[in-house]
Amino acid sequence: MTPTEYEFLKRFLKERSGLVLSDDKQYLVESRLVPVARKNGIDTLSALVMSLQRGGNAMLANAVVEAMTTNESFFFRDKTPFEHFTNIMMPAMLEKRASTRSMKIWCAAASTGQEPYSLGICLKEAAHKVAGWRIRIVGTDLSSEVLEKAKAGIYSQFEVQRGLPIQMLLKYFSQQGDLWQINPELRAMIEWRKLNLLENFSHLGEFDIVFCRNVLIYFDQQTKIDILQRIAKMMPEDGFLVLGAAETVVGLTDAFQPVPGQRGLYQPKQAAEAKAAPRLAMASSFSLK
Structure with missing residues (x-):
């Protein structure tokens, strides 16, 4: 070349x-x-x-x-975002959405599906708390190929060993020869859509929680700013944004502010200024061990 x-x-x-x-x-x-x-x-x-x-x-x-x-992914990647989901975001939504009993979650750049399925497992583990709730998880990616793999929910032994505790593997997967497939009930929790983040995504609707991890690092500054500002328009004031460990909103947009003491977790500026996060952080601990 x-x-x-x-x-x-x-x-x-x-x-x-x-x-x-x-x-x-x-x-x-x-x-x-x-x-x-x-x-x-x-x-x-x-x-x-x-x-x-x-x-x-x-x-x-x-x-x-x-x-x-196409980027790699694995179950419960980096662990911390899923602790935040279980200990901070989910309790907040259970309180603030008690009247509607609904929660909407978007996983942007979902790749082969491990992130949305990990969130689905977190919700299954808290089934007694979310019983009767309408919970929508949307996983999007630019690649049709990885979305097809995500829909099938079939992973190799190597893929399920990366980050997935053995008890959760046995509980939520069925073995098919050398492969493992997510149980139908868990697969049904996720809605998959092809989406380019450079294009308009307002048609997806409003989301209480947005996971947009490990994708902004590949964009230039103006593209990062544009995407973050468009995400902010799709979120309520008390929503949550989750970025990757190497990503930040600082210096890009004032639409979000970091949740104090919680790496990679952000809220719309109004919610952060209300200092709701310290109270939410008192929720019970979560472990993937």
């Missing part, structure tokens, strides 16, 4: 997905796009770039974007 071809791919991927690639990532692009070229009967990456430049092949364009934006 020539420097000119790589520059084209950088622009192409930023326009289509928001992904910002540095000059030293050409090796990564090549390693991920060679299989795409082969699958589409294209001999070289130069020929692949020429096809993208000509346009008119939406399937190839989507395949290139999906190959470059």
Whole structure:
């Protein structure tokens, strides 16, 4: 791949997905796009770039974007966000939504589904508290391929061993040879949709809790600002936003403020200023051991 071809791919991927690639990532692009070229009967990456430049092949364009934006995930990744969900967010929603008995959760960039399913397991473990509630979990991703895997809920032994306690594996999965599948009742809790965060997502409706972890780090600053501001418009004043450990709203938007003492957890500015978080943090502890 020539420097000119790589520059084209950088622009192409930023326009289509928001992904910002540095000059030293050409090796990564090549390693991920060679299989795409082969699958589409294209001999070289130069020929692949020429096809993208000509346009008119939406399937190839989507395949290139999906190959470059597919990220790994695993159950209860980083653990802390799920402790926050069980100990802070869920108690707050149970109190504040007692009249409607409904809760809406959005997992943006849900990848192969481990994050939404982990939240579903948390809710199942608290079934006695949410009995009779209408709880909607929406998982979205840019990639059709990973969404299909998420819908099927089938994972390898390696995938279920990463972060998933053995008692939860036996409780919520059934073994199929060397693979494990999420039980139908848990799969039915999640609604999957293909979504590009660069595009309008207001049609999804309002959400009480938004998980948008480990995706903003791939965008430039203006794209981060735009996405965060649009998320804020979809949330009530007492909602919660969860970002990845390496992500922050600081310096990007004043629509959210950090929940004091809770890494990666944010609330709309009005709620944070009301200092509700310290009271919520007194909820009982949660363990995945």
